[in-house]
Amino acid sequence: MWVGVAILGTLAILAIFAPWITHTDPTAQDLSNTLLKPSIHHILGTDDLGRDVFTRLIFGARIDLAVGILAVLFPFIFGTTLGLLAGWFGGWFDLLLMRIVDVTIAFPFYVLAIAFSLVFGAGAKSIIITITVVGWVAYCRIVRAQVLVVKELDYVHAAQLSGLPTKRILGRHVLPNVISQAITFSMSDIVLSILAIVTLSFLGLGVADPTPEWGAMIQEGQAYILQEWWVPFIPGFMVVIVGFSLSLIGDGLVKRLIK
């Protein structure tokens, strides 16, 4: 787990301090120095427009990590809240919500993503909206199932019988005891959402050139994969590393939070 935290932490620090670490502009072109091999001047070489790959990589991390986290945070909040209420109150609200969940799950994600990028325009905003619209259902289901278990536990009964307000029972007794699974899931969900961002950008539906973004970088670099393989390989490898470190964190959290 700490390996994952270390890798991700390093990456996050690089991303946050990107403008101070490298003084190159991620969008500055140098057409006389295109597709250079890694060297002292360009640690990871340059791309087809002579832009520094390392600079673009860490500026890209800003977008990918930020969107990845936001695209998990929003569904996490919505899904958890709705799941908590559905599980606790049950009845028609629960029934209706669960049917909406079923429909959402049945709907193909990328079709929805394309539709949203047409409506809101390609970019980080529409990616976050798309993932939120689809992603909340997983949290809703996880939390609802846990609430159904916890609400029959003795301490919840005792809290009910001692006449505490429902808000307090939900906030203090139910929520803290159902949230750990959702948190664990969110770690693997960040991987999925980063993959989704990368995929969408690769397909031209996400973050558009010249803004640095890993998916777009892979897409631009794929033409050179046989000669200058590092141009698409490096951003692709970053995605793998981020995914790997988040999985390590997720596994660590499972061991810690879920006994």
Added chain:
Amino acid sequence: MKPFLSVDNLSVEIETSRGLLKVLRNVSFEIDSGASVGIVGESGSGKSMTLKAVLDLLPSTARYTSGEIYLEGVPLLSKSPKERRALLAEKIGIIFQDSMTALNPVLTVGYQIMEAPRFRLGWDKNKARARAIELMELVGIPEAEKRLNAYPHQLSGGLRQRIAIAIALAGNPQMIFCDEPTTALDVTIQAQVLRLLLDLREKENLGVVFVTHDLAVVNEICDKLLVMYAGRFIESGEVQKTFQNPGHPYTYSLLKSAPDPDVPVHRLFSILGEPPDLTKPLQGCPFAPRCFAVQDNCLASEPPIIDTKGAHAACFHSSEIVKMESLSTINKGGQK
């Protein structure tokens, strides 16, 4: 004087995949304030369900099909859920069997004791804190002030159960419902917790309703005994009298299955068979298939609760059971 709690003809059904389960069938009983009542019966007889039904803690698949519950004369089931909860919260506290699930694992025990005074009675933090320490000392927790900030997993089972009792007392109830509070504890701790409940009864004039299958416990701390079988009360009476002179063959068999330390036996007496399936309609006395004293009229109709020697038992042959058992050759578990 009105009884503290009076349950009249209460029936509860639970929807299951096998059909409607009639967990409580026309249950009626009364408990006076300050009384201590033991409810006994085997697993699935409806003892815990009776508690849950009275305290409005039934699972969502259960519903009341008949009857009414009166708390100090106020009909609870006619009230809105909110009013019902408020009335119950004011008068009754509860202690559960497993102190691990009875306490919220993510809150400190002090916080949990202070919750009811602070958020229901509206006390300020310092007053609630002082009360929590006082309660913890009352239930015999050493170094109460230090333990205020402990989490449940840091305490032993006996201490956790004491905390659970303190939480139940924090709302100043007049009666405590105990759902097998000592079953999950080892014997010495059991005795301590029982001792504590007895003390509290005397000191705080607290009523106690004790659900258990431990007859020795009932003998020790209860005045009145209620015996449940197949979702019904089949016998009620004073503990001493009923122990000496049970009016129902089931009670008799239960008492006989308890080991007596003075009499060495090779095999314990046991009641053969199993309780009836409550999803199916019952024909005759539900205990008849397992009864040593069964006669023809037992199979024809279910006996009403009838008066026997000052106590009540739902059996046609109350007066003859002792004689019947000694004569019968069936269902002799042991003592050869």
